[in-house]
Amino acid sequence: MIEKILIANRGEIALRIIRACKELGIPTVAVYSTADSLSLHVRFADEAVCIGPANSQNSYLKQSQIISAAEVTNADAIHPGYGFLAENPDFAQMCLDNEIVFIGPSPSVIKRMGDKAEARATMKKAGVPIIPGSEDIISDIKTARKVAADIGYPVILKAVAGGGGRGMRIVREESQLEDAFSTAREEARTAFGNPAMYMERLIENARHIEVQIMGDNFGNIAFLGERECSIQRRHQKLIEESPSPAVTEDLREKFGKIAVRAAKTVNYSSAGTVEFLMDKHRNIYFMEMNTRIQVEHPVTEMVTGFDLLKEQINIANGLKLPRWLRKFRLRGHSIECRINAEDPYKNFRPSPGKITAFHAPGGPGTRMDTHVYAGYEIPSNYDSLLGKLITHGKDRKEAIARMERALDETIIEGVSTSIPFHQAIMKDPAFRAGDFHIDFLKDFKF
Numbered sequence: 001m002i003e004k005i006l007i008a009n010r011g012e013i014a015l016r017i018i019r020a021c022k023e024l025g026i027p028t029v030a031v032y033s034t035a036d037s038l039s040l041h042v043r044f045a046d047e048a049v050c051i052g053p054a055n056s057q058n059s060y061l062k063q064s065q066i067i068s069a070a071e072v073t074n075a076d077a078i079h080p081g082y083g084f085l086a087e088n089p090d091f092a093q094m095c096l097d098n099e100i101v102f103i104g105p106s107p108s109v110i111k112r113m114g115d116k117a118e119a120r121a122t123m124k125k126a127g128v129p130i131i132p133g134s135e136d137i138i139s140d141i142k143t144a145r146k147v148a149a150d151i152g153y154p155v156i157l158k159a160v161a162g163g164g165g166r167g168m169r170i171v172r173e174e175s176q177l178e179d180a181f182s183t184a185r186e187e188a189r190t191a192f193g194n195p196a197m198y199m200e201r202l203i204e205n206a207r208h209i210e211v212q213i214m215g216d217n218f219g220n221i222a223f224l225g226e227r228e229c230s231i232q233r234r235h236q237k238l239i240e241e242s243p244s245p246a247v248t249e250d251l252r253e254k255f256g257k258i259a260v261r262a263a264k265t266v267n268y269s270s271a272g273t274v275e276f277l278m279d280k281h282r283n284i285y286f287m288e289m290n291t292r293i294q295v296e297h298p299v300t301e302m303v304t305g306f307d308l309l310k311e312q313i314n315i316a317n318g319l320k321l322p323r324w325l326r327k328f329r330l331r332g333h334s335i336e337c338r339i340n341a342e343d344p345y346k347n348f349r350p351s352p353g354k355i356t357a358f359h360a361p362g363g364p365g366t367r368m369d370t371h372v373y374a375g376y377e378i379p380s381n382y383d384s385l386l387g388k389l390i391t392h393g394k395d396r397k398e399a400i401a402r403m404e405r406a407l408d409e410t411i412i413e414g415v416s417t418s419i420p421f422h423q424a425i426m427k428d429p430a431f432r433a434g435d436f437h438i439d440f441l442k443d444f445k446f
Helices: 011-024 040-044 063-073 089-097 107-114 116-125 141-151 174-192 249-265 297-304 308-316 323-327 396-409 419-427
Strands: 005-007 028-033 047-052 077-079 155-159 169-171 197-201 207-215 221-233 236-242 270-278 284-290 333-340 357-359 366-370 385-393 411-413
Touching: 005 011, 005 063, 011 028, 011 040, 011 308, 011 366, 011 385, 028 040, 028 063, 047 063, 063 089, 077 308, 089 107, 107 116, 116 197, 116 249, 116 284, 141 155, 141 174, 141 197, 155 174, 169 174, 174 197, 207 249, 207 284, 207 308, 221 249, 221 297, 221 323, 236 297, 236 419, 249 270, 249 284, 270 308, 297 308, 297 333, 297 366, 297 385, 333 396, 333 419, 366 396, 385 396, 396 419
Parallel strands: 005 028, 005 077, 028 047
Antiparallel strands: 155 169, 155 197, 207 221, 207 270, 221 236, 236 333, 270 284, 333 385, 357 411, 366 385
């Protein structure tokens, strides 16, 4: 059994993992950069180790430093959270080589599903519907032109090792292709150290639907409902909800069967997410599989009553999934707003600085996952996420009403935040009616 867990991350997800560990009675070790010495995850962990300077390349991404911190503190397991090293197969393997449990899927699964081109090929072979696109990596503009001509414009270029919208470019006509291909490759090289690209047909006005799955080490896979993630800006999700207002019971069953088939194909274990696009005709297309816990996991927890973080740890401890998961039913509706230190009135410009006043909302069906407090200095070195505000209600109407009330109650002073943007979205008639898609914000007047 796992005796101590080191958390190889920062911010709200590190604090979330610490809370799960406390409820399981497992001691924790926080690692932190010099910029995060006053972060709450450092304060609430049982032990804390500084692993380097503010630059993440020399701290949170420094694999040898994290392994050394685990060895010094006698941590026998590492939880990577999301981002940083969470989907790095080399780090997962390094953990195993040093007899440390990596709380996540196997290195081979991470590698197989992290390579977007290989993931597409794997899913196609398994009979999972995929978006028409390139069969292999596109290494030059000549090949890119041929593939684009074959599948038809508009197309979208994607980094093989990508995520978070980086290394992606939409191309509507051939004259745009060369510049887009060059720019996307360089962005992918900088962000992921891998310039390899692939191409898909662009499915316009689609819904972004993702499916939460959980697998144990005995071949059991559970389907935990879908999340609607179509409210996004520059491929970055801003609002998520479960269930999707566009998914019927029949469609939900279809999503679940496809996602479970995808997970079984690669012998998946731990928490994972299968992401899909759904077009206006309700055709479903596989996008990718995220081999980690997602930022938006709380909405699934709210509608299922199931603690995904604790279950991840239980699976790593060799336990089976609970039998009741096979017959669970979604309960009510949940919405999450990502609160970022950004100014929505100035094109979402980052707003680092000191939080001079902070108050988290409360009341029925309200949850806020955050690592900030009054007096906290927001580092400029990392993602601008301050926290996630989540509400739950008996139906979507009540969840929205509670979100409006919770946003009004939230006080964050000293920096600009995305709260006014979220308030405007909650009041929008099309959003309230569930009538939106991934391009919704292009025409949204704020």
